Amino acid sequence: MQTVQIYDTTLRDGTQSEELTLSTEDKQRIAARLDHLGVAYIEGGWPGSNPRDKRFFAEMRQHGPRTAKLAAFGSTHAAKTTAHADENLLALVESGAPVLTIFGKTWDIHVTEALQIPLERNLELIRDSLAFLRSHAGELFYDAEHFFDGYKADPAYATACLRKALEARADLLVLCDTNGGTLPGEIAAIMDAVRRDLPEARLGIHAHNDCELAVANSLAAVEHGAVHVQGTINGYGERCGNANLCSIIPNLELKMGLSCLPDGHLRRLSDASAFVSEVANLRAFKRQPYIGQSAFTHKGGVHVSAVRRNPRTYEHIEPELVGNKRRVLLSDLAGQANILLKARQYGFDLDKDDPFVLELLTELKTREEKGYEYSAAEASYELLVNRVLGRARSYFRLISVRIMDSVLTADAEPFTEATVMLRVGGVVEHTAATGKGPVNAMDCALRKALERFYPNLGEMRLMDFKVRVLSGMARGSGGTASEVRVLIESGDSQSRWTTVGVSYNIIEASRQALEDSINYKLFKDDQKKLTQAIRDI
Numbered sequence: 001m002q003t004v005q006i007y008d009t010t011l012r013d014g015t016q017s018e019e020l021t022l023s024t025e026d027k028q029r030i031a032a033r034l035d036h037l038g039v040a041y042i043e044g045g046w047p048g049s050n051p052r053d054k055r056f057f058a059e060m061r062q063h064g065p066r067t068a069k070l071a072a073f074g075s076t077h078a079a080k081t082t083a084h085a086d087e088n089l090l091a092l093v094e095s096g097a098p099v100l101t102i103f104g105k106t107w108d109i110h111v112t113e114a115l116q117i118p119l120e121r122n123l124e125l126i127r128d129s130l131a132f133l134r135s136h137a138g139e140l141f142y143d144a145e146h147f148f149d150g151y152k153a154d155p156a157y158a159t160a161c162l163r164k165a166l167e168a169r170a171d172l173l174v175l176c177d178t179n180g181g182t183l184p185g186e187i188a189a190i191m192d193a194v195r196r197d198l199p200e201a202r203l204g205i206h207a208h209n210d211c212e213l214a215v216a217n218s219l220a221a222v223e224h225g226a227v228h229v230q231g232t233i234n235g236y237g238e239r240c241g242n243a244n245l246c247s248i249i250p251n252l253e254l255k256m257g258l259s260c261l262p263d264g265h266l267r268r269l270s271d272a273s274a275f276v277s278e279v280a281n282l283r284a285f286k287r288q289p290y291i292g293q294s295a296f297t298h299k300g301g302v303h304v305s306a307v308r309r310n311p312r313t314y315e316h317i318e319p320e321l322v323g324n325k326r327r328v329l330l331s332d333l334a335g336q337a338n339i340l341l342k343a344r345q346y347g348f349d350l351d352k353d354d355p356f357v358l359e360l361l362t363e364l365k366t367r368e369e370k371g372y373e374y375s376a377a378e379a380s381y382e383l384l385v386n387r388v389l390g391r392a393r394s395y396f397r398l399i400s401v402r403i404m405d406s407v408l409t410a411d412a413e414p415f416t417e418a419t420v421m422l423r424v425g426g427v428v429e430h431t432a433a434t435g436k437g438p439v440n441a442m443d444c445a446l447r448k449a450l451e452r453f454y455p456n457l458g459e460m461r462l463m464d465f466k467v468r469v470l471s472g473m474a475r476g477s478g479g480t481a482s483e484v485r486v487l488i489e490s491g492d493s494q495s496r497w498t499t500v501g502v503s504y505n506i507i508e509a510s511r512q513a514l515e516d517s518i519n520y521k522l523f524k525d526d527q528k529k530l531t532q533a534i535r536d537i
């Protein structure tokens with residue numbers, strides 16, 4: 001099978017993304033995960049740029065990747081000096097990386113306006129920089145920055161730049177669509193022209209996503225002779241990002257029949273994507289093709305009904321091939337098939353004729369009409385199903401919640417206190433707690449009352465709290481009297497879950513979501529204990 005080399009630049013070009021900053025340790029963790037994924041090259045950074053990247057390469061000399069090759073990045077030497085004296089090139093050599101990649105100018109306006117040097121001098125920079133690095137590099141790559149724009153402006157000059165890199169014995173010429181403005185047809189035509197002019201060159205592609213075409217452009221380049229593709233995990237990168245390897249890799253392997261990861265490693269892709277967004281502390285993009293949480297998620301009843309019979313009816317590949325999984329959502333667009341699939345996921349094997357199915361579907365649609373949104377709050381729905389089917393026990397019964405919020409003066413902190421009365425079995429508990437605002441005070445008082453009976457609540461945390469006003473006059477009287485939906489995301493060391501509440505009173509909506517959240521934690525822990533007890537028998 002033909003192979004395409006994957007060159008990951010998440011740790012270099014990815015960190016040029018507006019919201020992405022990685023410490024040396026973060027970079028090491030991500031490098032280890034990319035190595036585990038099986039990419040051929042990991043571009044670790046620009047050692048001439050900052051001490052963090054320098055330290056990364058020093059660390060990697062001790063604990064380098066096991067199979068991937070580490071690349072260090074830099075530019076051709078400064079015009080005012082020589083290659084031998086250039087600090088950037090010396091830092092590349094000192095990095096000890098087995099692969100050295102430098103970028104150079106190929107577009108005339110970049111030479112005359114950005115570097116402000118004659119065109120001929122730029123050719124010298126390319127040749128001398130690569131010639132200097134040649135003996136220090138296991139592999140030497142040349143990134144022809146703005147190659148496609150340069151080629152459109154002056155094909156002879158852009159090609160002359162590539163020739164200089166070949167003369168200096170670069171192993172690979174990477175054609176870059178740096179501004180991301182090129183169309184797939186143009187990429188194809190220019191790739192063909194370069195291959196005609198330089199048949200001896202090995203070519204790679206580096207595309208940016210300014211026209212949402214970085215993936216398409218990378219695939220077009222491969223169809224027209226590129227043997228090496230650069231990109232980043234989740235498409236992180238400056239402006240609109242880089243070519244997204246999480247789409248490119250499965251497209252190459254599953255649609256184009258080319259190999260780019262070791263056998264079986266494609267299944268690691270979803271985990272790798274989630275890991276990088278977690279370390280980067282960025283929310284994962286749900287609608288990412290292949291590996292996003294929504295990529296194989298079905299909501300419409302018609303779709304779910306067909307997918308139950310044969311998943312190929314609405315899925316272009318099996319989700320497991322990329323380590324993803326199928327999900328089914330519940331909403332007012334659901335049909336009985338959604339309920340059957342969800343119930344099976346919760347451990348109930350229901351039949352379509354079972355009266356519970358219709359009851360659950362009717363309950364779902366009635367509640368969605370009231371504003372509950374179960375596709376975003378599955379824990380609340382799982383509790384509902386378990387209650388209707390008689391499996392969830394009642395952990396506590398809330399008798400009353402009273403909240404006092406007093407603002408003494410305009411510049412003093414407001415003071416909030418919640419009083420909670422509840423019953424656990426035959427015991428009535430009456431507790432008060434203060435908090436930062438009414439929801440926090442209610443949360444603190446509920447836990448204080450319950451932790452004596454359920455100590456495991458101590459490890460539960462509130463992760464996110466969202467309030468949405470439900471479309472104005474149609475619900476409540478509009479404005480500040482509108483109905484609201486509250487979504488609470490909670491978590492413990494094992495998992496996260498989201499619950500929902502709806503009311504015209506924000507405290508009551510929060511109370512519902514909070515109560516579901518606590519019940520869900522207790523229910524889940526009970527289920528775990530039960531599973532363990534069955535295993536132990």
Ligand SMILES: CC(=O)SCCNC(=O)CCNC(=O)[C@H](O)C(C)(C)COP(=O)(O)OP(=O)(O)OC[C@H]1O[C@@H](n2cnc3c(N)ncnc32)[C@H](O)[C@@H]1OP(=O)(O)O
Pocket residue numbers: 013016046048049050075076077078079103104105114115125145178
């Ligand atoms: C397309 C790409 O993604 S390229 C990667 C872009 N990434 C980055 O820039 C991140 C890392 N950069 C840095 O840390 C810094 O910009 C450094 C250390 C490289 C340079 O910092 P400084 O010396 O302060 O220069 P500054 O950033 O202001 O300007 C860039 C300099 O590089 C020069 N330069 C730009 N491209 C090249 C090139 N291919 N070859 C030689 N010199 C170049 C510019 O002419 C300018 O030098 P000048 O001011 O003497 O004319």
Ligand SMILES: CC(=O)C(=O)O
Pocket residue numbers: 013103143144145146176177178206208
């Ligand atoms: C080299 C590089 O990152 C670019 O041209 O976009």
